[in-house]
Amino acid sequence: MSIQRNDWSLQRKGIIDQERHKDRVKEAIRKNLGSIVSNEAIILSDGKRTVKVPIKALDEYKFRFNYEKSKHVGQGDGKTRVGDVIARESRPGSGQGSGQAGQDVGADYYEAEVNIDELAALIFEDLQLPYLEEKAKKAVQSRKTQFNEIRRTGVIANLDKRRMILENIRRNAREGNPRFGDIKKEDLRFKTWEEVMRYESNAVVIAMIDVSGSMGEFKKYIARSFYFWMVRFLRTKYDNVEIVFISHHTEAKEVTEEQFFTQGESGGTVVSSAYQLALDIIKQRYRPSDWNIYPFHFSDGDNYYSDNEEAVRLADELIATCNLFGYGEIGEEGSSSYRRSSGALLSIFSDRLQHKDRFVGVRIDDKEDVYPALKQFFGRRGVETPA
């Protein structure tokens, strides 16, 4: 019999295996990118650094009983009777579809904490910018000063007052008198800078969305999740990414980001109106010689028949000025087997456009299609990207 107290500070097994678990989570995320990319928690994260995302395929699978079809024994407070309901099954969402899918919902998901930046790195691993051109490189090369360090000595003009006050309070507190005042030389902090050479590269995304009556909640969500990643991706490649938001039904207008994503839908569709506006904006603000231009358009493809010719003409014109023109046609939720008639815009584009090499058209019927669509837009050209 003894009592001992040993030094366990080198005992790290739990932590080491926790890392192994993290590796597995990462791997599972990689495998589930398709469903994670369009996960609400991320798209609507509003600047949060980490989000919780449900991930399949991280369970320890065993032969076990079906909990919902088993009888269990419980204990009450002395007054229970046959027929009492002790709990209700909460089912996440109602649109769980057929019985097969029903088996997939519920507690079998592992909720992983996902850091959006890490996730972005994973997603962008396979992506690259197509037709990235050197736009008048030398002209926009610039010398930039970057304040990136704090020192104890420096030019008084660069005094960091905020830090100085903090240091002062801290020092006073150490001396047992937490207050501000009696500034001494050791409290001073100065910002210092470094000169960096930057090759400015600019990109503008012209995000166009159809807000006609036929664009419902789901379609807008798809467009939104796509833009979310596209903007993030472009920001990793360019110093300066601007986004122009255009929404259109029979007329197009430039809107704010918020309006773009929340606007109610109404009216018919005249696609050419948006393309015309995009061309005007490019002419006024974004000279193709200085800017990499990426117009993207999401619609359900229900354009007015009479407008199709004009739409194709303007699309060709857009393509001629830009790096890549993307067109996403969003179908009804879950209608992947449903093929559209030849009247839809996507098939018209692929038939009649003249510069097809800078055109990417995809069809998205499901949230899971967003990731493949991203890959198609930004995939490495000439290299097969595994779907």
Place this chain on the structure above:
Amino acid sequence: MEDKEIKELEQAVEQIWDVARRFGLDPYPTNFEIVPATVMYEVGSYALPGRYSHWTFGKTYHRMKTMYDFGLSKIYEVVINTNPAYGFLLETNSPIQNKMVIAHVLGHVDFFKNNSYFSKTNRRMVESVSTHAQRIMEYEFKHGRKTVERFLDAVLAIEEHIDPYFFIKREVSVAEEKRRAEHQAKDGPYDDLWLLDRAAREAKSPKSDDEKPRERLPEKDLLYYMMKNSPSLTGWQRDVIAMVHEEMEYFVPQMQTKIMNEGWASIWHARIMRELDLNDNEHIEFANLHSGVVSPQKGQLNPYYLGYKIYEDIERRWNEPTQEEREKFGRAGDEGREKIFEVRELDNDVSFLRNYLTEELCEELDLFVFELVEEEEWTITEKRWEKVRDQLVSNMTNFGFPYLQVEDGDYNGNRELYMKHRFEGTELDMRYARKALEHVHTLWGRPVHLETVIDEESTVLHFNGDEHGED
């Protein structure tokens, strides 16, 4: 913790040990270690210190540690069944918490030492698992961490499917061999004639026995069967299965006696604490702690509480038998203490509940059977005590896992594996079953089949390495 406190704790251990012995408890000598939370949760998540590495342990560790960090749950005690035994005390425990934990641990250790289901347990398991860990690390080094990890994934998917009476099998085959040897050694007047072909026989019989053990089918011990008969595994893989098997042999008795073991430890920590000299404040703190451990949780079953109540009930019924019990069973009375010690020696959870969960107890504890009605409401569907008891017993059977067995290792004449789920009214979780079947395929290396029942119809699941089938 200061040296002074450790001194005091040492004295408390001596005192608690003496009280326990006076009560008739007979534990192994026990060493207590005071550890920080990280170590506590590490031992808790691996169940034994020094086990091999696997991400599932890391997952458990992370979950437990997070719960602790957020103040959601706390382990006070971890006990290791070895000789000498080990008890781990959390360094942030108060003196009273520590005393209660020490008493509780001694109850467990007494149970480990004396319950018959532990009679074959390896009491030097900590050494064994650390050699396992060493070997698995070497395999990782040789074959790659990922390869070994993936293989362990597959092994762990069926780790519960061992035969708890595996040692009987082992002993029988040894005894059988001995008997045969003796039989052969007996000589009669003409036995020298047999010697003529002895060389031939020796060359033939034992060897063929060793190399190709006659398959005893059906075989419940899936791990053992894979290790012995899988057509695809290499040496290190069979070794890994053997190690996991050995560790599961060690853990299975604990899985079989959860309620009994916790009940036993709880009843003795309560009695021992009452014998100690506690002041008023300490008494109140202890009462709080104790009721935290053995209180009913609404809706669920608390094994500590259930076991505790049953032992108390047994003791009372054997101390003061009714007239009927006196006449019918010849109970003399005042045999309560003796009886509970007998029960702790002979029973496991299944027999404990079947034999000693009475109508009165079911009523007092307000036990009931509940199930999901119309896929949305968990509803109480049964309160008749025998049904409740039988349900509880059935849920404990095979430590709560489906009973699977190998029926054929050469199915279709093609070395395919045919397993059967011995269906007893509860369906398998099919999504899990399909995934687990993939793991079995990893181990077997050829098509695998599992017969079970879905919607009252006999169904066979197939997996051939690429796709699942069902008919």
